[in-house]
Amino acid sequence: MTEHYATEKSEKSHFGLILHLHPRKVRESTFRFTLTFGLGGMAAILLVIQVITGLLLKFHYEPSPESAYNSILNMQESLLFGKMLRNIHHWSAIAFVWIAFLHMLRVAFTGAYRPPRDVTWITGLALLLLLVLSNFTGYLLPWDQLSYWAVTVATSLLSYIPLAGEPIRRVLLGGAEVGQPTLTNFFNLHTGVIPLLIIALMAWHFWRIRHAGGVIVAEKDKESPMVDTRPHLINREFIVAMALLGVIFFISSLLDAPLRDRANPAFSPNPAKAQWYFMGLQELLIHFHPLFAVFILPVTVLAAAVWMPYMKSTDRNQGIWFLSPVGIRSAKMAAATGIIMTIIFISVSELLPDPEALLPKAPSLLTTGLVPFILAAGTMWLFLKYLRKLYSLKRFEMIQSIVVLMVVSYTVLTVTGILFRGEGMNLVWPWNM
Ligand code: HEM
Ligand code: HEM
Structure with a gap:
């Protein structure tokens, strides 16, 4: 009896901390x-x-x-x-x-x-x-x-x-x-x-x-x-x-x-890239005015993430992946669109002449900031409106599709920055780097 008690006690102390959690x-x-x-x-x-x-x-x-x-x-x-x-x-x-x-x-x-x-x-x-x-x-x-x-x-x-x-x-x-x-x-x-x-x-x-x-x-x-x-x-x-x-x-x-x-402050490698998890931001910086790329966009995403739990909805679906069968379909569609739209965005931004050189008199905050931002946000808004109508999405299914779209887009930007940016941060094939 005493022996049994002793074994049980020592087992408990082994698991004590884990069990306590x-x-x-x-x-x-x-x-x-x-x-x-x-x-x-x-x-x-x-x-x-x-x-x-x-x-x-x-x-x-x-x-x-x-x-x-x-x-x-x-x-x-x-x-x-x-x-x-x-x-x-x-x-x-x-x-x-x-x-x-x-x-x-x-x-x-x-x-x-x-x-x-x-x-x-x-x-x-x-x-x-x-x-x-x-x-x-x-x-x-x-x-x-x-x-x-x-x-x-x-x-x-x-x-x-x-x-x-x-x-x-x-x-x-x-x-x-x-x-x-x-x-x-x-x-x-x-x-x-x-x-x-x-x-x-x-x-x-x-x-x-x-x-x-x-x-x-x-x-x-x-x-x-x-x-x-x-x-x-x-x-x-x-x-x-x-x-x-x-x-x-x-x-x-x-x-x-x-x-x-060893680090040599006098010799900068070309290209000089940030850590992999910041490469999406560095890539955004190539296309957007810095104020939008490293401040307005990240702060908006963070604020939306904090606010997400408090959005009102009567929708009680939870505990299952993508909330419903319709949620799955809409998430797949958002993922595919996110990949295609981001690739198109990067290519168009690369092919079009530099807006700052084209309109040297206009403030760059407008030409490389507000205008591309409104265009990108507007396209996304139209697509989400279409998605909502197509699948009759409830609010949380909709939020989920927005999350999918953003995660996929950031991933494409990150992959582009890591694999497709060579000397002078120009676009190159990975095997030519
Ligand atoms: C959240 C936990 C942690 C993360 C994500 C983390 C991450 C990292 C990373 C990425 C490096 C660079 C490694 C490299 O050389 O490539 C590093 C280095 C180092 N970390 Fe941490 N670390 C963590 C916790 C700690 C803690 C708690 C200590 C010590 C109290 C520590 C001590 C060190 C030291 C001394 C180095 C330099 C050695 C080296 O670079 O190999 N880390 N850490
Ligand atoms: C150091 C990082 C983290 C640790 C160690 C951690 C640990 C855990 C564990 C052990 C659980 C229980 C079940 C499970 O595995 O899902 C959990 C649940 C949860 N975590 Fe984390 N977590 C971390 C980061 C995060 C992050 C980044 C988020 C979101 C922004 C998050 C949000 C949640 C939520 C909302 C739950 C409750 C989920 C549910 O009830 O189904 N955690 N976490």
Whole structure:
């Protein structure tokens, strides 16, 4: 009896923390893998991986322009598993952004952002922004040509923000350009402030999920039975965690994190590109006035994302992918249109003569800002109106199609920026780069 009690107690302490994050019982229908794809859980595991590998890297890393690059070289060459450690941190960082982004899409496409999940959605948005910031600050630390110039390009985007842009850029860089104060700032943000904020927000995110009564359940599954969290949920989470770790280890043993020559502030590579997740913005900047590309458009998208949960509707469809069969059809149509329209937009903008050269007297805010913006927004509005009529869409199905359209367009812009922009940011085929 005592022995049995002792075993049970020690098992409980093994699972204590994990069980504490969950209710004692969960609805069986939420186990369906295709409802969540385990993406939120994977994001949580990636944070643990990043904190552990990050702390280990910190033992060997020296945050100064003179020694940062060499400390990475030394770590890769002399430290046992040093290269592997860096590879895991590098590939997990990329996986983290992808998985959190896909998790956001799954939440959006199953309608799980509406009250009582509104605060969960908003804390999620803040987590995604912090994740990008974490990637951004970490990227500079190796102090090679790639990182130095990507940070230079990306921070120069900030100066296009009216009034506050330049002061923010200077505070972040600790001066006029990327240098020692920038590395100190980025190192402290990356290894201190940002991880602490992410951990605190994640705790809030988890608490809100519990508060909302767990993961979203479709109307038809409301009667599904409640089962014990352990073993049913814990076993499934364990399998997902092992599969994720397996994939990360596999990739990290095959592919090395890039490391170019030591940073040389006097020699800028051509083309100088921002980090991959900012390439969509850099591409937009080629077509739009900077005020629209890096301020009006991103701020509008963010404001719309925060406002999304509070849009009024009588539509109660939730917990199933794309909300309804009509929702699926409309989402497919929005995706196809998004791809085609963005490619047409890029080509037309490339082929037409530069409006600034054509109308040198007209203010560029009008010729490359307001006019193309109204044209693009107007085309989108007409298309959405047509879509709404074609499928008799309800409000949330409509919102979902807008999200599809925007995500697909941003993806096309990003792919164009990464694969099709060569010297002088001119369009080239990837094999001619
Ligand atoms: C560090 C990043 C994140 C972590 C660790 C995380 C973790 C989780 C977990 C474990 C769940 C429970 C079920 C599931 O896997 O879907 C969840 C649900 C949720 N997450 Fe996240 N999340 C993150 C980022 C985000 C983002 C970027 C958003 C959206 C902007 C978001 C919005 C939500 C919402 C609304 C729910 C409730 C969904 C439902 O009830 O079905 N999360 N999150
Ligand atoms: C949200 C979690 C994190 C993300 C997304 C992230 C991301 C990154 C990225 C993208 C790099 C550049 C990797 C490369 O060389 O290509 C990096 C480097 C680095 N990170 Fe993190 N990191 C995270 C958390 C942490 C934490 C918690 C620490 C330490 C307390 C840390 C310490 C470091 C150090 C020392 C480097 C420089 C070594 C290197 O570049 O290989 N990181 N991080």
